[in-house]
Amino acid sequence: MEVYLVAAPGGRVDGTVLPVIRDHDGDFARMYNAIGGSAYVIRPDGYLGYVRHTPTVEDLTKYLGSTFG
Numbered sequence: 693m694e695v696y697l698v699a700a701p702g703g704r705v706d707g708t709v710l711p712v713i714r715d716h717d718g719d720f721a722r723m724y725n726a727i728g729g730s731a732y733v734i735r736p737d738g739y740l741g742y743v744r745h746t747p748t749v750e751d752l753t754k755y756l757g758s759t760f761g
Contacts, residue, residue, distance in 0.1 A: 693736055
């Protein structure tokens with residue numbers, strides 16, 4: 693399974709170990725109504741599995757553990 697971080701053109705991604713894809717044209721943001729600080733997980737089957745506009749590390753970790761455990 694491949695994992696990428698999709699980030700806004702000016703989004704801070706300091707410290708990530710993931711490969712970064714910049715949403716330069718804003719296509720991802722428009723399609724998913726992304727606002728600053730949002731987190732989305734698109735599952736390997738293409739479905740949107742997690743959406744939070746104010747995510748926490750704990751919440752995302754819990755989701756990932758229960759889904760991909």
